[in-house]
Amino acid sequence: MAKDDFIGATSKAAGGWGALKSCGKQLLGSGAPLAGMKAMLQANQPDGFDCPGCAWGDPEHGSSFEFCENGVKAVAWEATKRRATPEFFAAHAVSALRGWSDHDLEQQGRLTHPMRHDPATDTYVPVTWDEAFAGIGAALRAIPPDTAEFYTSGRASNEAAFLYQTFVRLYGTNNFPDCSNMCHEASGVALTDAIGIGKGTVRLEDFELADAIFVIGQNPGTNHPRMLADLRRAAARGARIVVFNPLKEKGLQRFADPQNKLEMMRGGSEPTSTDYFQPRLGGDMAAVRGMAKVVLAEGTLDRAFIEAECHGFDDWRAVVEATGWPEIEDQSGLSRAEIERAARIYMNAERVICTWAMGVTQHRHSVATIREIANFMFLRGNIGRPGAGLCPVRGHSNVQGDRTVGINEKAPEAFIAAMEAELGVTLPRRPGHNVLAAMGAMLDGSAKAFVGLGGNFARATPDSALLAEAMPRLDLTVHVATKLNHSHLLPGRSGWLLPCLGRTEIDRNAAGIRQIVTVEDSMSMVHGSGGINLPASEHLKSEIAIVAGIAEATVGTGVLDWAALAEDHDEIRAMIARVLPSFDDYNTRVRQPRGFWLRNPASEREWRTPTGRANFGADPLPHRTEWQEAQAGQGAFVLQTFRSHDQYNTTIYGMDDRYRGVYGERRVVFMHPEDLRAMGRAAGDRVDVLGTGGRVAEGFRLVPYDIPRGCVAGYYPELNVLVPHDAFGDRSHTPVSKSIPVRFRPAS
Numbered sequence: 001m002a003k004d005d006f007i008g009a010t011s012k013a014a015g016g017w018g019a020l021k022s023c024g025k026q027l028l029g030s031g032a033p034l035a036g037m038k039a040m041l042q043a044n045q046p047d048g049f050d051c052p053g054c055a056w057g058d059p060e061h062g063s064s065f066e067f068c069e070n071g072v073k074a075v076a077w078e079a080t081k082r083r084a085t086p087e088f089f090a091a092h093a094v095s096a097l098r099g100w101s102d103h104d105l106e107q108q109g110r111l112t113h114p115m116r117h118d119p120a121t122d123t124y125v126p127v128t129w130d131e132a133f134a135g136i137g138a139a140l141r142a143i144p145p146d147t148a149e150f151y152t153s154g155r156a157s158n159e160a161a162f163l164y165q166t167f168v169r170l171y172g173t174n175n176f177p178d179c180s181n182m183c184h185e186a187s188g189v190a191l192t193d194a195i196g197i198g199k200g201t202v203r204l205e206d207f208e209l210a211d212a213i214f215v216i217g218q219n220p221g222t223n224h225p226r227m228l229a230d231l232r233r234a235a236a237r238g239a240r241i242v243v244f245n246p247l248k249e250k251g252l253q254r255f256a257d258p259q260n261k262l263e264m265m266r267g268g269s270e271p272t273s274t275d276y277f278q279p280r281l282g283g284d285m286a287a288v289r290g291m292a293k294v295v296l297a298e299g300t301l302d303r304a305f306i307e308a309e310c311h312g313f314d315d316w317r318a319v320v321e322a323t324g325w326p327e328i329e330d331q332s333g334l335s336r337a338e339i340e341r342a343a344r345i346y347m348n349a350e351r352v353i354c355t356w357a358m359g360v361t362q363h364r365h366s367v368a369t370i371r372e373i374a375n376f377m378f379l380r381g382n383i384g385r386p387g388a389g390l391c392p393v394r395g396h397s398n399v400q401g402d403r404t405v406g407i408n409e410k411a412p413e414a415f416i417a418a419m420e421a422e423l424g425v426t427l428p429r430r431p432g433h434n435v436l437a438a439m440g441a442m443l444d445g446s447a448k449a450f451v452g453l454g455g456n457f458a459r460a461t462p463d464s465a466l467l468a469e470a471m472p473r474l475d476l477t478v479h480v481a482t483k484l485n486h487s488h489l490l491p492g493r494s495g496w497l498l499p500c501l502g503r504t505e506i507d508r509n510a511a512g513i514r515q516i517v518t519v520e521d522s523m524s525m526v527h528g529s530g531g532i533n534l535p536a537s538e539h540l541k542s543e544i545a546i547v548a549g550i551a552e553a554t555v556g557t558g559v560l561d562w563a564a565l566a567e568d569h570d571e572i573r574a575m576i577a578r579v580l581p582s583f584d585d586y587n588t589r590v591r592q593p594r595g596f597w598l599r600n601p602a603s604e605r606e607w608r609t610p611t612g613r614a615n616f617g618a619d620p621l622p623h624r625t626e627w628q629e630a631q632a633g634q635g636a637f638v639l640q641t642f643r644s645h646d647q648y649n650t651t652i653y654g655m656d657d658r659y660r661g662v663y664g665e666r667r668v669v670f671m672h673p674e675d676l677r678a679m680g681r682a683a684g685d686r687v688d689v690l691g692t693g694g695r696v697a698e699g700f701r702l703v704p705y706d707i708p709r710g711c712v713a714g715y716y717p718e719l720n721v722l723v724p725h726d727a728f729g730d731r732s733h734t735p736v737s738k739s740i741p742v743r744f745r746p747a748s
């Protein structure tokens with residue numbers, strides 16, 4: 001079959017004019033082209049705001065403006081002129097809005113007033129901030145703290161997140177379900193065991209030095225577009241870019257940089273990868289183990305590094321040697337020859353970086369897979385030296401920072417002790433709830449309250465149909481948000497919707513002084529962010545002020561003067577610096593042009609593990625991957641749920657997925673053309689997707705695609721009804737959004 005049989009194989013490169021046209025449309029469509037354009041010019045600039053698009057690092061010389069198509073979308077979506085006003089809410093009952101699409105809800109524009117759900121009319125009605133804070137405080141004081149769930153999405157600034165966790169611990173619980181539980185949790189768990197810190201070890205500059213960059217389970221063309229420029233530059237100077245992705249993703253093949261005028265004029269494009277391998281879903285651990293097997297057999301190891309720095313090498317080596325090639329080939333879906341070719345690239349490179357994202361972290365055996373990636377990198381000492389290291393590429397623009405400043409349901413003792421010293425009180429130590437535990441507590445009725453600092457809990461989590469029934473049974477629901485989403489349409493007995501400033505907006509305190517917040521990117525750089533647009537409504541408060549208001553109404557001012565902290569964010573940063581030594585001199589350092597780097601001991605070969613060394617992990621391969629399970633059943637497939645080019649998680653900007661050649665719809669399933677034929681179906685046929693336990697997603701169009709047989713793909717959040725909340729990653733408890741067993745039937 002010719003490659004052109006595949007949809008999406010037609011246009012040549014990612015980026016380019018297509019990206020610019022799309023930017024223009026987005027800015028104009030937002031109804032705020034000028035504010036949007038002005039905003040874009042200051043994104044990721046020393047004196048601007050941090051782009052809410054993704055967590056990729058900013059270059060040292062941020063003089064030419066660094067932006068990307070999807071950053072433009074994120075900014076324009078926030079800077080829109082549209083408003084979801086009290087009149088809108090008066091005209092639409094909450095139950096009626098539940099029938100709307102994710103796109104249509106957010107398309108109503110920015111929330112303008114604090115609101116309370118009125119059960120009599122089933123509408124949200126405007127209230128004063130004082131009423132809201134008093135009502136929420138009273139409801140929280142009426143329940144045991146451990147029955148309240150305090151969710152965070154990764155856009156919250158360091159200051160908002162730190163204040164939030166301070167309040168929640170003072171209130172009396174460690175229930176911190178966080179979007180990272182659904183995201184890079186496995187990276188945190190695996191890297192903490194392997195290198196003593198749950199973060200990546202590379203900095204942006206390392207991408208200029210690496211001889212080979214392995215990109216595993218990630219689609220940067222859509223989700224981290226600025227990373228493409230770094231890959232493209234590396235490829236242009238001769239580095240090998242080795243991709244492992246079941247799908248042929250266009251951005252990982254060629255990229256025309258919209259910021260490169262010459263390339264745009266010539267209509268040219270540069271390769272972003274040099275070698276593209278298409279493993280089966282969940283097959284990466286086997287693929288990496290296969291490569292390690294080759295390196296071990298050839299003996300081209302950094303023995304000095306292994307002896308001086310590592311622990312557990314011999315045990316791991318025995319496990320690798322005992323793993324047979326048939327198993328490696330069957331799980332990975334790659335031939336031994338392909339794996340040997342990839343291993344040779346690794347061996348020929350002096351400096352190697354390995355990056356990964358959701359294609360690796362959202363499986364049952366994700367922690368073991370990431371351990372294997374670390375093992376593989378240890379083999380030739382590819383960590384803790386220039387141009388080499390481990391790079392989990394984070395999602396939300398401050399998800400890493402939120403964790404750093406204490407959003408953690410089982411925070412280390414040292415952190416709790418430091419908080420206690422700072423506050424002069426005793427704090428709870430019982431481990432709290434992560435996302436799946438919080439969800440379980442809502443499903444079994446033990447949870448009484450949900451507070452969401454951003455995000456869209458009910459749509460982002462698995463089994464969205466079950467949660468939609470459970471959330472309205474809560475005593476209290478509170479959502480701090482910029483735009484309306486489905487989670488807001490499941491109010492508890494007392495339901496509140498609180499509108500906040502977005503990152504692009506100017507935040508002035510009562511004295512009129514502009515406040516900045518700070519965020520941490522994937523490379524552990526902490527920098528300041530100050531908005532430049534006028535607030536979407538005069539009634540908005542910053543997330544910090546909202547957290548302070550709720551805190552004061554709930555725990556009072558005996559321990560902290562919340563209002564004073566909200567007035568002057570420097571005071572919050574001073575507190576953070578006293579609790580976390582790495583933030584020493586925070587207020588000065590964050591005002592330096594590029595901010596500052598949070599030291600990562602592993603990047604200097606200091607291993608804060610129990611062994612004091614970098615640990616090899618000797619997990620066996622999974623007994624069977626979900627793909628192997630599916631092979632045992634007639635008509636069974638394994639499904640991954642991922643993002644289109646026109647969405648930000650549950651925020652749906654539009655219905656197109658340009659790079660994959662899908663336009664005007666989202667209910668599609670990508671499938672290998674031979675699988676289509678084997679099922680007796682044709683491209684465009686409509687099917688229902690059947691999950692386990694009677695789960696069904698109805699009416700999806702089949703799209704032939706370059707993807708391994710037995711593997712299928714479709715978009716989240718529409719397919720979250722199929723993700724089981726009781727299937728999760730070993731030790732990470734992350735929903736297995738990339739390996740869901742499914743079957744098909746003709747659409748009903």
Ligand SMILES: Nc1nc2c(c(=O)[nH]1)N[C@H]1C(S)=C(S)[C@@H](COP(=O)(O)OP(=O)(O)OC[C@H]3O[C@@H](n4cnc5c(=O)[nH]c(N)nc54)[C@H](O)[C@@H]3O)O[C@H]1N2
Nearest residue numbers: 217218219223244281282357358359395396642643648649
């Ligand atoms: N524009 C935009 N930017 C975003 C986001 C967004 O929604 N829109 N979301 C943000 C967030 S929170 C996150 S976490 C990141 C997500 O960034 P990504 O991790 O890139 O997100 P996904 O769309 O889930 O894509 C997963 C990729 O992994 C591949 N994959 C799936 N399963 C496997 C597997 O088993 N093995 C391998 N090797 N590959 C696999 C898929 O084919 C796909 O290319 O992006 C962030 N940035």
Ligand SMILES: Nc1nc2c(c(=O)[nH]1)N[C@H]1C(S)=C(S)[C@@H](COP(=O)(O)OP(=O)(O)OC[C@H]3O[C@@H](n4cnc5c(=O)[nH]c(N)nc54)[C@H](O)[C@@H]3O)O[C@H]1N2
Nearest residue numbers: 153182183454455456460480481483485641649650716737
């Ligand atoms: N099936 C499946 N499920 C997944 C995933 C997957 O790949 N497949 N990915 C998972 C991942 S990686 C993640 S990170 C989660 C994401 O889960 P969440 O972080 O909960 O979801 P988002 O869609 O990012 O949240 C969007 C909402 O955030 C609010 N918002 C936007 N900006 C701001 C702001 O500045 N402040 C405040 N307070 N609110 C704001 C808006 O109201 C918007 O509707 O989803 C997870 N779920």
Ligand SMILES: [Mo]
Nearest residue numbers: 183184395396
């Ligand atoms: Mo994420």
